[in-house]
Amino acid sequence: MVRRIRTIQAHLRYTYLKIRVCSDTMFADRKSMHGLTCAQVFVTLEVFVKVYPMSTMGDAYNALNNFSTTVGLPHLIVKDNQRKSMEVTGKW
Numbered sequence: 001m002v003r004r005i006r007t008i009q010a011h012l013r014y015t016y017l018k019i020r021v022c023s024d025t026m027f028a029d030r031k032s033m034h035g036l037t038c039a040q041v042f043v044t045l046e047v048f049v050k051v052y053p054m055s056t057m058g059d060a061y062n063a064l065n066n067f068s069t070t071v072g073l074p075h076l077i078v079k080d081n082q083r084k085s086m087e088v089t090g091k092w
Contacts, residue, residue: 014068014069014072014073015071015072015073016072016073016075017071017072017073017074017075018075019044019045019046019074019075019076020044020045020074020075020076020077020078021042021043021044021067021074021076021077021078022042022043022044022077022078022079023040023041023042023043023064023077023078023079024040024041024079025038025039025040025041025054025057025060026038026039026040026041032053034053035055036053036054036055037054037055037056038053038054038055038056038057039051039052039053039054040052040054040059040060040063040064042063042067042071044074050067050071052066052067064077
């Protein structure tokens with residue numbers, strides 16, 4: 001009798017990035033064709049830019065979730081040029 005049991009290893013589900021990511025919300029004066037008015041931008045020092053369009057600023061958590069699942073979890077996230085950065089994955 002053989003059973004396939006899925007192991008619970010949540011730490012292996014996402015890729016971890018050893019970089020710092022800066023994020024900010026950009027607003028437009030006009031709506032797009034799809035009715036979107038703002039975008040969440042993720043930028044690194046290694047010349048990597050990822051933009052997620054949003055309809056409201058309240059959708060920023062969806063952009064962070066999409067960035068984490070498609071690109072990976074960064075070591076540090078700096079939001080809105082704040083002094084203290086958020087440590088996502090802890091110390092390396």
